[in-house]
Amino acid sequence: MTDQQAEDTAPDEGRASGRDVSRRRLLGFAGAGAVAAGAAASGVLVGRASADENRTTDDPAGKDQYPFRGAHQAGIVTPAQDRLHFAAFDVTTTRRDELIGLLKAWTEAADRLTRGESAGPYGPVGGPYQAPPDDTGEAYGLPPSGLTITFGFGPTLFTTVDGVDRFKIAGARPKGLIDLPHFPADKLDPARSNGDLCVQACAHDPQVAVHAVRNLARIAFGTAGIRWSQLGFGRTSSTSTSQDTPRNLFGFKDGTANVKAEETAALDEHIWVQSGDDRAGDWMTDGSYLVARRISMHIETWDRTSLKEQEDIVGRDKGAGAPLSGGTEFTEPDFEARGRTADGKPGDPLIPADAHIKVAHPTVNDGTRILRRGYNFTDGSTGLGRLDAGLFFIAFVRDPVKQYVPMQTQLSSKDPMMEYLQHTGSGLFAVPPGVTGPSGFIGEPLFS
Amino acid sequence: MTDQQAEDTAPDEGRASGRDVSRRRLLGFAGAGAVAAGAAASGVLVGRASADENRTTDDPAGKDQYPFRGAHQAGIVTPAQDRLHFAAFDVTTTRRDELIGLLKAWTEAADRLTRGESAGPYGPVGGPYQAPPDDTGEAYGLPPSGLTITFGFGPTLFTTVDGVDRFKIAGARPKGLIDLPHFPADKLDPARSNGDLCVQACAHDPQVAVHAVRNLARIAFGTAGIRWSQLGFGRTSSTSTSQDTPRNLFGFKDGTANVKAEETAALDEHIWVQSGDDRAGDWMTDGSYLVARRISMHIETWDRTSLKEQEDIVGRDKGAGAPLSGGTEFTEPDFEARGRTADGKPGDPLIPADAHIKVAHPTVNDGTRILRRGYNFTDGSTGLGRLDAGLFFIAFVRDPVKQYVPMQTQLSSKDPMMEYLQHTGSGLFAVPPGVTGPSGFIGEPLFS
Numbered sequence: 001m002t003d004q005q006a007e008d009t010a011p012d013e014g015r016a017s018g019r020d021v022s023r024r025r026l027l028g029f030a031g032a033g034a035v036a037a038g039a040a041a042s043g044v045l046v047g048r049a050s051a052d053e054n055r056t057t058d059d060p061a062g063k064d065q066y067p068f069r070g071a072h073q074a075g076i077v078t079p080a081q082d083r084l085h086f087a088a089f090d091v092t093t094t095r096r097d098e099l100i101g102l103l104k105a106w107t108e109a110a111d112r113l114t115r116g117e118s119a120g121p122y123g124p125v126g127g128p129y130q131a132p133p134d135d136t137g138e139a140y141g142l143p144p145s146g147l148t149i150t151f152g153f154g155p156t157l158f159t160t161v162d163g164v165d166r167f168k169i170a171g172a173r174p175k176g177l178i179d180l181p182h183f184p185a186d187k188l189d190p191a192r193s194n195g196d197l198c199v200q201a202c203a204h205d206p207q208v209a210v211h212a213v214r215n216l217a218r219i220a221f222g223t224a225g226i227r228w229s230q231l232g233f234g235r236t237s238s239t240s241t242s243q244d245t246p247r248n249l250f251g252f253k254d255g256t257a258n259v260k261a262e263e264t265a266a267l268d269e270h271i272w273v274q275s276g277d278d279r280a281g282d283w284m285t286d287g288s289y290l291v292a293r294r295i296s297m298h299i300e301t302w303d304r305t306s307l308k309e310q311e312d313i314v315g316r317d318k319g320a321g322a323p324l325s326g327g328t329e330f331t332e333p334d335f336e337a338r339g340r341t342a343d344g345k346p347g348d349p350l351i352p353a354d355a356h357i358k359v360a361h362p363t364v365n366d367g368t369r370i371l372r373r374g375y376n377f378t379d380g381s382t383g384l385g386r387l388d389a390g391l392f393f394i395a396f397v398r399d400p401v402k403q404y405v406p407m408q409t410q411l412s413s414k415d416p417m418m419e420y421l422q423h424t425g426s427g428l429f430a431v432p433p434g435v436t437g438p439s440g441f442i443g444e445p446l447f448s
Numbered sequence: 449m450t451d452q453q454a455e456d457t458a459p460d461e462g463r464a465s466g467r468d469v470s471r472r473r474l475l476g477f478a479g480a481g482a483v484a485a486g487a488a489a490s491g492v493l494v495g496r497a498s499a500d501e502n503r504t505t506d507d508p509a510g511k512d513q514y515p516f517r518g519a520h521q522a523g524i525v526t527p528a529q530d531r532l533h534f535a536a537f538d539v540t541t542t543r544r545d546e547l548i549g550l551l552k553a554w555t556e557a558a559d560r561l562t563r564g565e566s567a568g569p570y571g572p573v574g575g576p577y578q579a580p581p582d583d584t585g586e587a588y589g590l591p592p593s594g595l596t597i598t599f600g601f602g603p604t605l606f607t608t609v610d611g612v613d614r615f616k617i618a619g620a621r622p623k624g625l626i627d628l629p630h631f632p633a634d635k636l637d638p639a640r641s642n643g644d645l646c647v648q649a650c651a652h653d654p655q656v657a658v659h660a661v662r663n664l665a666r667i668a669f670g671t672a673g674i675r676w677s678q679l680g681f682g683r684t685s686s687t688s689t690s691q692d693t694p695r696n697l698f699g700f701k702d703g704t705a706n707v708k709a710e711e712t713a714a715l716d717e718h719i720w721v722q723s724g725d726d727r728a729g730d731w732m733t734d735g736s737y738l739v740a741r742r743i744s745m746h747i748e749t750w751d752r753t754s755l756k757e758q759e760d761i762v763g764r765d766k767g768a769g770a771p772l773s774g775g776t777e778f779t780e781p782d783f784e785a786r787g788r789t790a791d792g793k794p795g796d797p798l799i800p801a802d803a804h805i806k807v808a809h810p811t812v813n814d815g816t817r818i819l820r821r822g823y824n825f826t827d828g829s830t831g832l833g834r835l836d837a838g839l840f841f842i843a844f845v846r847d848p849v850k851q852y853v854p855m856q857t858q859l860s861s862k863d864p865m866m867e868y869l870q871h872t873g874s875g876l877f878a879v880p881p882g883v884t885g886p887s888g889f890i891g892e893p894l895f896s
Contacts, residue, residue, distance in 0.1 A: 083654075083681075085826070090833070124699050125767040129756045136751055137699020137766060138682075138824070191831065206531075206654075206681035207695075210826050214697075214835060218751055225833030231826060233531075233654035233679070234586075247655075249662075251572050251585020303584055303666055308577045318585060319573040376586070378533070378658050378679060379827065383639065385538070385673030387662060 062204055064146035068107075068114045070434040071286050072272065073442075075148030076371065076396050077261035079240040081202040084232035084375040085209040086292065086392065087217065088195025088427055089224040091157065096167045100447055102223045106151065106199075107441040109219055110212075116144030119215035136218065139211035145203045149212055151442045152198040152290045152429025155179055172446055174281025176273075176289050176399050177430045183412040185422060192294050192425030195227045200290065200394065202373075206231065228425070230294060232375020232392045239373060245321060245329065249297050249376050249389055250420070252314050253321035256329055257357075259371045270369045270403070271396050273433075283445035286433035288396045291404050294377075294425030297390040302420045313416045315355030323357065325350045333357055359415045360407065368403045371396040390421075400428055510652055512594035516555075516562040518882040519734050520720065521890075523596030524819065524844050525709035527688040529650040532680035532823040533657040534740065534840065535665065536643025536875055537672040539605065544615045548895055550671045554599065554647075555889040557667055558660075564592030567663035584666065587659035595656050597664070598648040599890045600738045600877025603627055605644040620894055622729025624721075624737050624847050625878045631860040633870060640742055640873030643675045648738070648842065650821075654679065676873070678742060680823020680840045687821060693769060693777065697745050697824050697837055698868070700762050701769035704777055705805075707819045718817045718851070719844050721881075731893035734881035736844045739852045742825075742873030745838040750868045761864045763803025771805060773798045781805055807863045808855065816851045819844040838869075848876055 120134025158173035201212040237255030323333035339347040397403040568582025606621035685703030696702040771781035787795040845851040
């Protein structure tokens with residue numbers, strides 16, 4: 001912000017004299033483009049949280065606030081918030097310095113937004129009257145609402161589909177950031193798949209999540225544009241033992257066996273990239289990989305199957321979520337347990353041999369566990385009088401090649417649930433470690 | 449439910465003995481098709497609210513419960529909940545008795561769902577093991593969450609586009625239920641417009657709203673199918689003086705001048721159909737009309753305009769929502785008030801002559817007021833790297849011909865905000881009065 005701009009405090013003609021319109025003029029304005037990058041340095045904080053009007057939300061947890069900075073990015077082990085706006089971006093510049101500039105600007109904006117402040121230092125009404133506001137305003141007055149923003153880098157950021165190394169980072173492409181193979185029953189829509197960058201915004205209030213993505217897209221204008229985006233309305237996993245397990249659109253509790261935030265050893269083993277995992281990708285240490293799959297559910301067909309068939313397919317009781325071998329939700333399934341026939345002899349296994357929980361179980365997947373963080377979605381209806389609904393699957397893993405690919409290969413060919421599913425979108429993203437220093441930016445180790 | 453079915457309590461082979469799986473078998477099952485119609489008579493209430501597991505929501509207002517029955521339908525003056533799932537249906541049967549059967553089944557299901565119970569009397573896990581559950585289960589354990597379900601009848605229910613009177617009700621088509629004219633800048637998608645029936649489900653929790661629409665669609669299977677549906681994530685209007693005014697995706701407070709629930713005289717004058725309004729449509733007394741308009745917003749363009757231009761277009765201050773003539777949000781705008789030029793002479797009007805609040809104001813619209821109940825939406829992105837976002841406008845009026853058509857004619861040609869809007873979907877529905885007696889059903893006066 002220049003002195004000249006700071007002094008741009010001339011009163012506006014045609015404004016009501018009774019209102020305090022000069023205070024915001026005093027703050028000046030550095031132009032939308034420069035705002036995000038300069039926010040930390042300016043020290044000016046006129047955020048939405050400091051607005052004197054605070055819309056009452058129905059959500060007391062709206063006061064939840066998770067720091068953006070830390071060794072790991074937020075939005076992974078953070079207790080899963082109930083709403084999602086996920087967006088994939090294509091980078092439109094070929095200049096490395098502009099990409100770095102975007103990541104710096106996004107870092108500053110994400111830091112502000114997750115504190116419940118506006119995207120830029122002046123906010124939706126604080127800049128000069130003759131300039132566009134540096135925040136779009138729809139979250140003005142709303143609390144932080146537990147917002148987290150998680151960034152990821154797609155394979156095409158490193159090498160385009162035509163093999164071009166636009167940003168001189170191809171040599172640092174981590175070995176886990178593969179092009180996912182085609183799985184049986186995939187019917188992927190290119191308009192819902194892949195991307196150079198991704199942003200996962202989660203919050204208790206969807207307006208806060210949408211506001212975050214919209215303002216990050218605005219900051220990216222001229223450097224990157226939205227390739228696709230997906231809203232999710234209900235979390236389908238717990239990421240903390242403090243949360244109970246929600247239900248997916250099949251009506252079942254989902255993600256019971258998730259790696260939880262409290263399992264620190266399991267997180268190191270299954271979720272966080274460790275130093276030495278990958279020589280080229282050592283900048284990924286403390287990062288993770290994000291697998292996104294838009295899974296359409298044939299809910300009308302599912303709804304016509306019997307309760308028995310549904311439970312046999314899942315391998316769990318629909319009510320409590322307990323394995324069919326007995327116990328409660330968190331009882332380990334006993335795949336050997338059998339029922340009894342009418343004459344008292346051992347019957348079939350209580351959990352069918354091809355039940356989803358068996359096919360996905362670590363014991364048949366080399367001990368693999370993943371951290372799921374997906375959301376239910378409903379995107380209007382199909383042209384066939386059905387809801388276009390399903391699960392936007394998000395999982396974080398330490399190594400997609402060892403964890404997701406074998407598991408999905410197994411599931412896509414053996415899981416009887418696949419009869420009711422179709423994968424319609426897909427993306428794999430390298431999630432860099434968190435930003436620790438006050439001047440750092442997301443992905444900095446990749447560029448230094 | 450037959451005695452035979454009630455006695456269908458044989459234990460299932462292959463089930464864990466330790467779990468209480470027989471209790472739900474005791475309840476029997478009447479088959480999904482017959483469930484809704486018979487629910488009231490059966491008196492069996494095994495709803496999700498009575499489940500012993502209650503997911504903790506972040507939303508204390510999840511306990512809100514609004515009765516479905518009453519002189520007027522709920523979901524109109526009910527304090528606007530924050531989430532919406534709206535669906536339009538096409539009736540696929542040509543039999544009057546099947547249409548009536550659907551409306552009866554919907555009435556019973558809506559009565560149950562708004563009490564926080566499951567769609568059918570046995571719920572997601574209460575029926576016989578070999579039959580499909582009579583509720584899809586994704587809201588099992590969730591509180592009522594302030595759910596309201598509001599039904600409407602489209603013009604084509606009375607007369608098809610080919611002029612067919614399928615259900616012998618063409619003579620009772622109310623005069624307000626017109627085919628809306630084409631307005632300037634309309635670019636309506638037939639796949640997002642019209643319909644024989646509509647369902648507006650509003651709740652604090654989107655999973656509860658989606659669950660309601662899904663289960664009503666399931667009950668309609670074979671009789672009616674979803675034509676289009678729309679999710680909304682944030683209310684853009686207040687319908688009670690107890691609510692503060694939320695913001696639309698232009699970042700402005702919206703619907704400040706709304707008719708509110710507390711203005712009972714204004715509701716009778718502007719919102720509720722009165723006896724004698726319409727001889728053919730007298731069955732509509734205590735009903736209303738619902739206008740739905742999917743309004744796409746060019747938010748990227750809007751975000752590039754100056755704060756001054758935005759405020760001049762709206763006619764209100766972006767921060768507090770006060771008219772540019774001064775005061776606070778609820779101060780009446782003074783369209784005569786002028787600023788002063790540098791030499792102290794009267795300047796331009798403080799509220800520009802073509803500001804949105806002036807063009808939409810009752811004083812230039814024959815005193816017309818409406819009850820707005822719209823929602824912000826974001827449906828992923830367009831193919832052009834932009835968010836597909838906007839306002840799903842819903843308004844309730846006593847007479848669309850006298851209220852909505854003149855107002856929209858005026859707005860669509862004179863409102864400078866139209867530069868940033870495009871109407872991409874449309875529907876007009878007659879909203880019958882509420883159901884009062886225990887045996888009544890929605891729209892009963894139309895068929896009796």
